[in-house]
Amino acid sequence: MRTTHLWTRTLQHSRTRLFSSTCHRGEVLSIHDLPNRVHPSYAKRSDSKLLSLKWAEEPRNVMIVKKPGVEEIGDALVEFAEHITTTYPGTNIILEPSVAHNFHHRLSRPVYAIPPPSRSSPFPFTQSTDPRTPHQRPRKTSHEQPDTEDEPDHTSFLSEEIQTNPYHQKTDVLVTFGGDGTILHAASLFSTSRAVPPVLSFAMGTLGFLGEFKWAEYKTAYASLRHSCAFEHAEECNIRVLRRNRLQAGVYGVNGERIGGEWGEYEGIEDAHAMNELSLHRGRDPHLAILEIYIGPHLLTEAVADGIIVSTPTGSTAYSLSSGGSILHPSVPSLLLTPICPRSLSFRPLVLPEDAKITLRLSKRNRGREVEVSVDGRRWGGLGPGQEVRVWLETVGNESQEGGIPCVKRLNTPGAEDGWVGGLNGLLKFNYPFGEEE
Amino acid sequence: MRTTHLWTRTLQHSRTRLFSSTCHRGEVLSIHDLPNRVHPSYAKRSDSKLLSLKWAEEPRNVMIVKKPGVEEIGDALVEFAEHITTTYPGTNIILEPSVAHNFHHRLSRPVYAIPPPSRSSPFPFTQSTDPRTPHQRPRKTSHEQPDTEDEPDHTSFLSEEIQTNPYHQKTDVLVTFGGDGTILHAASLFSTSRAVPPVLSFAMGTLGFLGEFKWAEYKTAYASLRHSCAFEHAEECNIRVLRRNRLQAGVYGVNGERIGGEWGEYEGIEDAHAMNELSLHRGRDPHLAILEIYIGPHLLTEAVADGIIVSTPTGSTAYSLSSGGSILHPSVPSLLLTPICPRSLSFRPLVLPEDAKITLRLSKRNRGREVEVSVDGRRWGGLGPGQEVRVWLETVGNESQEGGIPCVKRLNTPGAEDGWVGGLNGLLKFNYPFGEEE
Amino acid sequence: MRTTHLWTRTLQHSRTRLFSSTCHRGEVLSIHDLPNRVHPSYAKRSDSKLLSLKWAEEPRNVMIVKKPGVEEIGDALVEFAEHITTTYPGTNIILEPSVAHNFHHRLSRPVYAIPPPSRSSPFPFTQSTDPRTPHQRPRKTSHEQPDTEDEPDHTSFLSEEIQTNPYHQKTDVLVTFGGDGTILHAASLFSTSRAVPPVLSFAMGTLGFLGEFKWAEYKTAYASLRHSCAFEHAEECNIRVLRRNRLQAGVYGVNGERIGGEWGEYEGIEDAHAMNELSLHRGRDPHLAILEIYIGPHLLTEAVADGIIVSTPTGSTAYSLSSGGSILHPSVPSLLLTPICPRSLSFRPLVLPEDAKITLRLSKRNRGREVEVSVDGRRWGGLGPGQEVRVWLETVGNESQEGGIPCVKRLNTPGAEDGWVGGLNGLLKFNYPFGEEE
Amino acid sequence: MRTTHLWTRTLQHSRTRLFSSTCHRGEVLSIHDLPNRVHPSYAKRSDSKLLSLKWAEEPRNVMIVKKPGVEEIGDALVEFAEHITTTYPGTNIILEPSVAHNFHHRLSRPVYAIPPPSRSSPFPFTQSTDPRTPHQRPRKTSHEQPDTEDEPDHTSFLSEEIQTNPYHQKTDVLVTFGGDGTILHAASLFSTSRAVPPVLSFAMGTLGFLGEFKWAEYKTAYASLRHSCAFEHAEECNIRVLRRNRLQAGVYGVNGERIGGEWGEYEGIEDAHAMNELSLHRGRDPHLAILEIYIGPHLLTEAVADGIIVSTPTGSTAYSLSSGGSILHPSVPSLLLTPICPRSLSFRPLVLPEDAKITLRLSKRNRGREVEVSVDGRRWGGLGPGQEVRVWLETVGNESQEGGIPCVKRLNTPGAEDGWVGGLNGLLKFNYPFGEEE
Numbered sequence A, B, C, D: 001m002r003t004t005h006l007w008t009r010t011l012q013h014s015r016t017r018l019f020s021s022t023c024h025r026g027e028v029l030s031i032h033d034l035p036n037r038v039h040p041s042y043a044k045r046s047d048s049k050l051l052s053l054k055w056a057e058e059p060r061n062v063m064i065v066k067k068p069g070v071e072e073i074g075d076a077l078v079e080f081a082e083h084i085t086t087t088y089p090g091t092n093i094i095l096e097p098s099v100a101h102n103f104h105h106r107l108s109r110p111v112y113a114i115p116p117p118s119r120s121s122p123f124p125f126t127q128s129t130d131p132r133t134p135h136q137r138p139r140k141t142s143h144e145q146p147d148t149e150d151e152p153d154h155t156s157f158l159s160e161e162i163q164t165n166p167y168h169q170k171t172d173v174l175v176t177f178g179g180d181g182t183i184l185h186a187a188s189l190f191s192t193s194r195a196v197p198p199v200l201s202f203a204m205g206t207l208g209f210l211g212e213f214k215w216a217e218y219k220t221a222y223a224s225l226r227h228s229c230a231f232e233h234a235e236e237c238n239i240r241v242l243r244r245n246r247l248q249a250g251v252y253g254v255n256g257e258r259i260g261g262e263w264g265e266y267e268g269i270e271d272a273h274a275m276n277e278l279s280l281h282r283g284r285d286p287h288l289a290i291l292e293i294y295i296g297p298h299l300l301t302e303a304v305a306d307g308i309i310v311s312t313p314t315g316s317t318a319y320s321l322s323s324g325g326s327i328l329h330p331s332v333p334s335l336l337l338t339p340i341c342p343r344s345l346s347f348r349p350l351v352l353p354e355d356a357k358i359t360l361r362l363s364k365r366n367r368g369r370e371v372e373v374s375v376d377g378r379r380w381g382g383l384g385p386g387q388e389v390r391v392w393l394e395t396v397g398n399e400s401q402e403g404g405i406p407c408v409k410r411l412n413t414p415g416a417e418d419g420w421v422g423g424l425n426g427l428l429k430f431n432y433p434f435g436e437e438e
């Protein structure tokens, strides 16, 4: 059992340092001290693919994830946190440990974070471990990319905690400040959760494709989400929820056994979930990879290529698009299979039905070489000859809280609700016209 | 009033000629004399997207549509018709008038066809009118393509008959002999019907993408369809039904009024239905067309292009593929929007959700030029500046008989049931490998 | 010898109408009265693919071709003509007949035009015949596109005149006002000439891809061209010449004989020359065309497609680009072969060497259907089954005046001379970045 | 034990060992003992882009490069070597050291190889250094790919030897046994030579795109090459030479200085030459690379992509093709610039003129990440932010021996000489037709 006791003790250690000079205001408390989360319910509307959302109780625990390294975004976080804790008393702020570390002193109220591990050290936040799935890469190998993030946003916790990931247990609302990468990162923190909290995303600076609200709208956006509608009066409500499908994926060994490898050597191994895509790539090896692709039990084809992408419709505007894939509306229930630089003139991108089970196996003909497996632009591990990744679409409960990533959307004008057409034109420069005004 | 009386009289006229020399055997009777059709019911299976099919009563009226001009296919028609009328007494054969005219004398039993119009002439088959939707192009304009078919497969009937199209009223099962073009033609005969009968298609010679059975299988294929399963025992059944979505489309004038034009000037104007696609194309005009594309009420973009395709997933392997579109599994509920030679570097094919309503309007900037509108590779008419086509996906009842084209599929091996993966490889030469054996 | 006599007579007829009210100033004289043209010579520069240009004598006869229907462009023509005739006495202006008809009264000096035919009618300009190659489509067929130009820019002349096309004999410099279409039209007037005069093109309004100078630069641009450099001092010169390769094409019958068809039934049949491309297209026929493509004597492939494009590098940013072709720098000596919507997954665009001889034959399997042949976006005629078009690159003399279209280019900064990189970015929106500023 | 001591002065010592057990037949001699190479001369033919070839003296030194690891190919090497040394007395065989080591005992005559370095170690072949350009990667870094080749085909030699690479000095004819990869490897051995010897390539097993002759033809192919034509009688000659252009590339530091890095820290640093392409790729980093592309001094664009390829026309059917590039005939004088998965809808492949100088600079915005630089599918090194690669086309002397890779081609039938059309169809499955025979 995880006790606050240890944590308190731990914090005392660190507080010695933390509070010595700068920390006159907020303090960092353990996320375990928060009340458990409340789940909203979603309802299908007759007029649209978007859902309306209703809270049984008011949401209190708001997790904020921010893009690192941009000063204005830090300021925005502070302003936002002050606003909601003041305007809606009883609201608690959850931050990633490193962010808590850097910002708690600028906030007038305490913030909550995952505490350092029980075998704590006096320098808790330097023990970087990844709370995402796949969990626990305990040995930092020498191959590893230098971490370019200025704020290490990970902390370690024990493997039994995976089952009871505190973010999953506590977060009512997930707020992001940053671009698409920040949303992908936030989603990755919930990659083993069946019930991701509603995601309210603010684009800071350049608008991203997945983001929705501008910073200037922050007050009304949060207010709308908080008060969102009783189903009877949904018409008056100006937000909606787009439940974005996720991919689910597991890695299997030459004999079909579930394996860990760099994915973790533990019992409680779980599937990865992707918001955009899972990709296999030859990586740094200058030679073509040979991949066998199965749909259900049937060999679709053997791809000789730089790699292969299995994408959600959400991810159709990400890597898959760069590789020549079509653009899909996020509500088309399907999976995309897009080759990366295939050595064939006739390998076209495919769009598969939502119930397709895809297996990507590295052919034994690759003679000892590995391919890189990435999830949403993060390296997951290396896959050896004969090993395989199995990918399918996470099932989404119809009106239950389970499945997908519930993204909060603005409801501007009737019909325009999902803003997708606008995004194509404004962001992707879709069908951008030729010519130049003199 | 349409009566057999008139028809008999009509036939007497023609019999004079028909029976004089060759017609010692079958005769051509009016389709109106047949009992009304029986509808099968369809059931969703837990294990698959394909449906199982059950007849309340045994099917009796079998319409056969064949590719014109190939002798072997004519022989096959005769062999098939003899087989089913002999093996399953009470079975009636429906043919297109010109086919009936050419083949009745080779059959031992009568065949049924749409009779010539009441104001009949002694040369009924020369009064070519098209029983498909859009109906009635009464004035054959000088622009029209010379008919290259060797057997005119149309007959004229009165416009009030549209409501009571005898094919729709009488056909229990639709059998095709030929390639994809023959299936498209057969489907076009039911383009105004909400409840297309099950389609059993035999590929003759080269296999097509939409076809399913080989000629050699004709006896077991028909037997399977006829005896297809009670729902309880569906597992033992070796056929399934893929209900292919159709597009629905109407043409509207500059003021939004429903128009006819070459589509017919009549009251009873109906929507066109497409199995593959609806396309707009500059046709013979060497200049780029300017088209405004709306999704719902929103302007998506202005396309400057050779044309634009709105396709079903079924049609994703047809014209859309040639224009750079992705390949979609036919059961992905969606619409494809694929540009034809767009004058933009950044106009990618789109896949829209099943409830998208698309409007294609010819911009007034086209200065008097028309674009050609085609449905499933058949010219529908010309669209003038300011006029528009509205396209959407036909709704398909869940387990009702309504909507889509129920295509009979072989059930080979578990999981391989829909043969799509095989078709990609065998027919489209998908990801065809490089290199050559020495 | 073509005499002014007839022409004078003709003009008297029309003057009755023309001069009655508005025509107090310039008059329209016969182009045949002009002195013959002077040819510039071109020299290869060590530092660049662009040529420098030198006049032995000063150019006097300036032909101006303008885009029809835009008032400002008419005003620009008047201003330009007044400027050069005033500033450089002895300069003569040549106009297309209809333009001469509409603008002569606004000019203070006479203009020169091709006179109406000797068997003149009182309504000369209504006898529309096309002075371009292919010449003479004497019977306006009922299929023909309504002419949307507001100023018919054609006049008729006898077929023996083809050999001695007065534009080719008289024009020292060709100036265009308008977009790419205007340059293509101007080039088409010289399509049978081996020695096209230097082309100075002014983009009016929206910049085109082939245009070079802005209207505001007209004085310095013309001055630079006129005084362009003695070879010794070429460094000081601020214009250069890009000699754009043209395609040459002829049509041949089933037995390999040179044919006319709609291309003219006359003896003096000549090859067409294209600045952009020659294309074959199914046109209005909704069925795929089957085309055999030969490179030299070898069958390359049989294309089943909407059509096929043979393009110059100049045309690589025109129709070929829309059909998926690569972008080529205009000085890469080559031919592009780009399919239009091919029914194959593996038909990639090809770039062939400059000496490739391409034959496009309509397969006899097209069963009586024709394909449309177009040159630079103008319909050339219909090609029947078994007939063929042969296409190759016009040979260009190294430093002689012969071959290609000498386009005058600005020489801004060293290295930037040909402006191609700028055009890709500014006009084609090449690699246009994603994202949107908030 | 193999020592340089033994090896010194024609391997006298090693013979002791070599001959002790297995070596009863051929011996390994130093390549330095061979007479210097003789250069053929090439002549342009009026009828073709291909050259004819003439030897002043008969070629004697034949270098054979083979694909490792396939037993049949080893047997073929033995058979070929025996044939030419027997049939053409005075012919000498040069092999790569590891191949010499493995095969000399199967040959009846001595073979020549590069001797181990003078400061020899007792284990010379383990001191793997690469005689290719870029030379000398003396420290085997821990990142390096495990060598999957079964025969290490490198030996070390001193850097001063680079200037006087013995392969370049001695090889009259270069023969390859294997696929395209073997030809690329053989070419890489001459990557710093301005005068690559004629390459005679035999495809073993599956035909490659660059290969030319089948194994069965080996006698006549070599005979034809050896006796190839006096220019007067070139018509009777049945081989020709296609001189394939190479790329030349150098790496430069942030301040424009020529750098080494993994490319070698030595004075005598040389450019890399590529037969197919030079590519930059994000490699294993899951994030997009940002690359600035200059053409001459002008910024073409900033590519945000997986990478970028600069390819020769020969390489247009290799990696560039997989990335969406057009197919170019190898004799089109040009460079291809093809993006790999660009994050833009409008980044089309470009074809640049032969004199284009391309600079690829890693933007400083990549924040410390490197991109991988590869040449012909071999890793060359990593490029850091602000560093750049400069690439251009090697100049090829008109009729001199200098420049390009002279590939020997069969001359079958007039016009078909270069076999390119056949290769497109047979190997690339260009425009492979749909459909399946029943």
Ligand SMILES: NC(=O)C1=CN([C@@H]2O[C@H](COP(=O)(O)OP(=O)(O)OC[C@H]3O[C@@H](n4cnc5c(N)ncnc54)[C@H](O)[C@@H]3O)[C@@H](O)[C@H]2O)C=CC1
Residues within 6 Å of the ligand: A179, A180, A181, A182, A184, A208, A209, A210, A276, A277, A314, A315, A316, A317, A318, A319, A320, A322, A323, A375, A376, A377, A378, D286, D287, D288, D305, D306, D340, D341, D342, D343
């Ligand atoms: N060649 C390519 O296009 C590559 C693309 N990626 C994509 O990057 C994603 C990771 O994003 P970051 O961590 O921000 O990496 P990053 O910093 O490399 O940026 C990726 C870019 O993709 C955009 N993006 C991400 N998801 C998107 C979506 N669903 N629709 C439209 N645009 C989207 C982001 O705004 C950003 O501009 C991966 O999921 C993958 O899709 C990753 C590697 C290569």
Ligand SMILES: NC(=O)C1=CN([C@@H]2O[C@H](COP(=O)(O)OP(=O)(O)OC[C@H]3O[C@@H](n4cnc5c(N)ncnc54)[C@H](O)[C@@H]3O)[C@@H](O)[C@H]2O)C=CC1
Residues within 6 Å of the ligand: B179, B180, B181, B182, B184, B208, B209, B210, B276, B277, B314, B315, B316, B317, B318, B319, B320, B322, B323, B375, B376, B377, B378, C286, C287, C288, C305, C306, C340, C341, C342, C343
């Ligand atoms: N450039 C192109 O690719 C063009 C394609 N078409 C297609 O032709 C269809 C009409 O077919 P036909 O009357 O037989 O004309 P057709 O005789 O011109 O043949 C069209 C070809 O498309 C194939 N096809 C038809 N539907 C298909 C599907 N759903 N999936 C895969 N292949 C399919 C047929 O087997 C045939 O090979 C149209 O619906 C349109 O999709 C029509 C015009 C141009």
Ligand SMILES: NC(=O)C1=CN([C@@H]2O[C@H](COP(=O)(O)OP(=O)(O)OC[C@H]3O[C@@H](n4cnc5c(N)ncnc54)[C@H](O)[C@@H]3O)[C@@H](O)[C@H]2O)C=CC1
Residues within 6 Å of the ligand: B286, B287, B288, B305, B306, B340, B341, B342, B343, C179, C180, C181, C182, C184, C208, C209, C210, C276, C277, C314, C315, C316, C317, C318, C319, C320, C322, C323, C375, C376, C377, C378
């Ligand atoms: N789907 C397409 O992209 C089609 C393109 N065309 C092109 O149109 C040309 C005829 O031009 P217009 O008479 O003005 O017809 P148009 O009024 O249909 O306009 C064609 C467009 O192409 C542009 N253009 C022409 N030549 C170009 C070049 N070399 N590089 C870049 N852009 C170029 C023009 O500026 C104009 O925007 C033809 O030569 C053909 O290349 C013609 C038919 C269809």
Ligand SMILES: NC(=O)C1=CN([C@@H]2O[C@H](COP(=O)(O)OP(=O)(O)OC[C@H]3O[C@@H](n4cnc5c(N)ncnc54)[C@H](O)[C@@H]3O)[C@@H](O)[C@H]2O)C=CC1
Residues within 6 Å of the ligand: A286, A287, A288, A305, A306, A340, A341, A342, A343, D179, D180, D181, D182, D184, D208, D209, D210, D276, D277, D314, D315, D316, D317, D318, D319, D320, D322, D323, D375, D376, D377, D378
């Ligand atoms: N995604 C892709 O298509 C990739 C392609 N490559 C290519 O592989 C080449 C190196 O070849 P290997 O060492 O054999 O590596 P490899 O074993 O990875 O095979 C590359 C394939 O490309 C073929 N190939 C090579 N050059 C060719 C050419 N000029 N035209 C047509 N086919 C060609 C080979 O026959 C082989 O099938 C590189 O120069 C690069 O062009 C390298 C990496 C990725």
